[in-house]
Amino acid sequence: xxxxxxxxxxxxxxxxxxxxxxxxxxxxxxxxxxxxxxxxxxxxxxxxxxxxxxxxxxxxxxxxxxxxxxxxxxxxxxxxxxxxxxxxxxxxxxxxxxxxxxxxxxxxxxxxxxxxxxxxxxxxxxxxxxxxxxxxxxxxxxxxxxxxxxxxxxxxxxxxxxxxxxxxxxxxxxxxxxxxxxxxxxxxxxxxxxxxxxxxxxxxxxxxxxxxxxxxxxxxxxxxxxxxxxxxxxxxxxx
Numbered sequence: 001x002x003x004x005x006x007x008x009x010x011x012x013x014x015x016x017x018x019x020x021x022x023x024x025x026x027x028x029x030x031x032x033x034x035x036x037x038x039x040x041x042x043x044x045x046x047x048x049x050x051x052x053x054x055x056x057x058x059x060x061x062x063x064x065x066x067x068x069x070x071x072x073x074x075x076x077x078x079x080x081x082x083x084x085x086x087x088x089x090x091x092x093x094x095x096x097x098x099x100x101x102x103x104x105x106x107x108x109x110x111x112x113x114x115x116x117x118x119x120x121x122x123x124x125x126x127x128x129x130x131x132x133x134x135x136x137x138x139x140x141x142x143x144x145x146x147x148x149x150x151x152x153x154x155x156x157x158x159x160x161x162x163x164x165x166x167x168x169x170x171x172x173x174x175x176x177x178x179x180x181x182x183x184x185x186x187x188x189x190x191x192x193x194x195x196x197x198x199x200x201x202x203x204x205x206x207x208x209x210x211x212x213x214x215x216x217x218x219x220x221x222x223x224x225x226x227x228x229x230x231x232x233x234x235x236x237x238x239x
Contacts, residue, residue: 031061038064043074054085062089063097070100070109079110090121098125099133106136106145115146126157134161135169142172142181151182162193163236167202170194170236174205178212187216191224192239196231 034049047068053061066085069078083104089097102121105114119140125133138157141150155176161169174193177186190212197205213221231239 031058034061034064043068047074054088057088057092059089059092059094059097062086062092063094063100066097066100070104079104081110083110090124093124093128095125095128095130095133098122098128099130099136102133102136106140115140119146126160129164131161131164131166131169134158134164135166135172138169138172151176153182155182163239165200165236167197167200167205170197170200171202171205171208174208174212178208187212188220188224188227191216191221192227192231195224195228196236199228199232 030049030053034046034053037043037045037049047065050061050064050068054065062085066082066089068074068082069085070082071077075081083101086097086101086104090101098121102118102125104110105121106118107113111117119137122133122136122140126137134157138154138161140146141157142154143149147153155173158169158173158176162173170193174190174197176182177193178190179185183189191209194205194209194212198209199205216224227239
């Protein structure tokens with residue numbers, strides 16, 4: 001998993017501006033200029049527009065500066081500086097920054113690796129609905145990073161992210177069903193989640209679906225396909 005860029009930097013402009021600026025027109029215009037510049041690869045202009053906002057305390061601009069320093073776009077790559085900007089935004093409750101700060105602690109970039117801190121920031125972001133943070137929390141409980149292994153807890157967080165249409169974590173959820181981790185082993189539901197991920201263009205989802213299908217009867221496959229169709233129709237909720 002990498003520091004989030006797409007949802008943070010390329011999200012819907014109107015929503016991002018509304019959340020970040022609360023209708024402050026001048027700040028919103030400057031942020032949009034920076035966003036447009038970032039999208040076309042003009043990182044110098046993005047930096048010029050976002051840095052003053054970040055220095056004035058705007059959480060979205062601070063979070064985006066953190067991404068630029070973490071990736072080394074428009075500025076020399078500097079993990080410590082990225083952490084500084086992520087922290088400023090995270091402490092204001094900015095979910096993407098909280099998720100990214102969790103990632104930095106989990107991977108020891110710009111700070112000593114610290115799973116307890118990673119869990120703290122991932123949880124804050126996950127509770128705000130960040131699918132990436134939910135997936136990360138699931139992974140930490142799955143593999144026992146900073147916490148005892150707890151497959152049931154991992155399943156809970158994976159499911160939350162899967163319900164948001166994250167194909168990668170839908171595969172993780174399928175694997176939990178196929179292996180009976182945190183849930184009764186069930187190839188039908190494993191096939192369902194793999195198939196849903198495959199429908200979103202994920203090649204690994206298709207590969208895993210075909211593998212588990214080789215262990216299923218024709219009736220079981222038909223049932224899994226029916227469940228997948230229903231799940232997609234329900235926007236992945238309550239599957």
